Amino acid sequence: MSTISSGFAEQLRQSSISDWNACVQHRFVDEIFAGTLDDAVLRRYLVQDYQFINRFVALLGAAIASADRFAPRVTLSQFAAMITSDENTYFLRSFDALGVPEPERLAPSLTPQTQAFQQLMHEAAQSLNYANCIAVLAVAEGLYLDWADQPAKQQLPLPVRFEHAEWITLHANDFFRGFVAWLRSELDRVGPALSDAARAEAAGYFQRAVQLERQFFDHVYA
Numbered sequence: 438m439s440t441i442s443s444g445f446a447e448q449l450r451q452s453s454i455s456d457w458n459a460c461v462q463h464r465f466v467d468e469i470f471a472g473t474l475d476d477a478v479l480r481r482y483l484v485q486d487y488q489f490i491n492r493f494v495a496l497l498g499a500a501i502a503s504a505d506r507f508a509p510r511v512t513l514s515q516f517a518a519m520i521t522s523d524e525n526t527y528f529l530r531s532f533d534a535l536g537v538p539e540p541e542r543l544a545p546s547l548t549p550q551t552q553a554f555q556q557l558m559h560e561a562a563q564s565l566n567y568a569n570c571i572a573v574l575a576v577a578e579g580l581y582l583d584w585a586d587q588p589a590k591q592q593l594p595l596p597v598r599f600e601h602a603e604w605i606t607l608h609a610n611d612f613f614r615g616f617v618a619w620l621r622s623e624l625d626r627v628g629p630a631l632s633d634a635a636r637a638e639a640a641g642y643f644q645r646a647v648q649l650e651r652q653f654f655d656h657v658y659a
């Protein structure tokens with residue numbers, strides 16, 4: 438697809454395509470689908486990711502606050518409800534299964550990669566700029582849809598353990614597909630009306646987020 442004729446969402450994705458594809462094809466993705474992910478890796482990932490989710494929900498709140506109309510607030514609120522129910526209980530059940538004690542669930546030491554991601558989400562939220570917020574959300578959810586919903590992987594049987602299977606199905610279902618398509622359509626809707634400077638700012642958030650997603654996957658193997 439040409440980056441000139443495509444919408445803002447696809448232009449942004451193309452601007453980060455090598456990091457984007459590195460995430461979709463990451464070793465973590467292969468191993469979770471195969472059910473061979475090492476428990477120590479999964480545990481590191483989930484403990485850090487729960488701290489990611491904390492700031493992510495705050496970012497959703499900022500997107501809700503900065504949206505230019507009621508309809509996006511409704512869609513974002515419905516997504517926030519899913520994250521704080523089904524996804525939250527997935528983490529809690531996985532922590533139980535992996536024997537993660539309370540202090541590590543609530544206040545683990547944060548890795549530099551988690552801190553950097555939290556900082557990015559904090560900055561986007563503080564900007565109270567809808568395009569910046571949506572740019573980061575579109576990376577976090579768009580990338581997860583792209584790795585979890587790959588046609589070749591969908592033909593495989595789901596892994597046996599729920600810690601692996603549910604992390605896939607939480608990111609490959611019709612509700613999630615609809616939400617990611619909506620995020621992309623929001624970027625396409627608001628992008629053309631932005632000034633050049635505001636568009637560059639949103640692009641900067643998007644590109645930093647894709648780099649951080651890649652580093653986040655990498656660092657749980659370090």
Ligand SMILES: Cc1ncc(CN)c(N)n1
Nearest residue numbers: 486489577578581650653
């Ligand atoms: C780091 C990261 N990025 C994205 C997602 C998908 N919500 C996540 N759980 N963690």
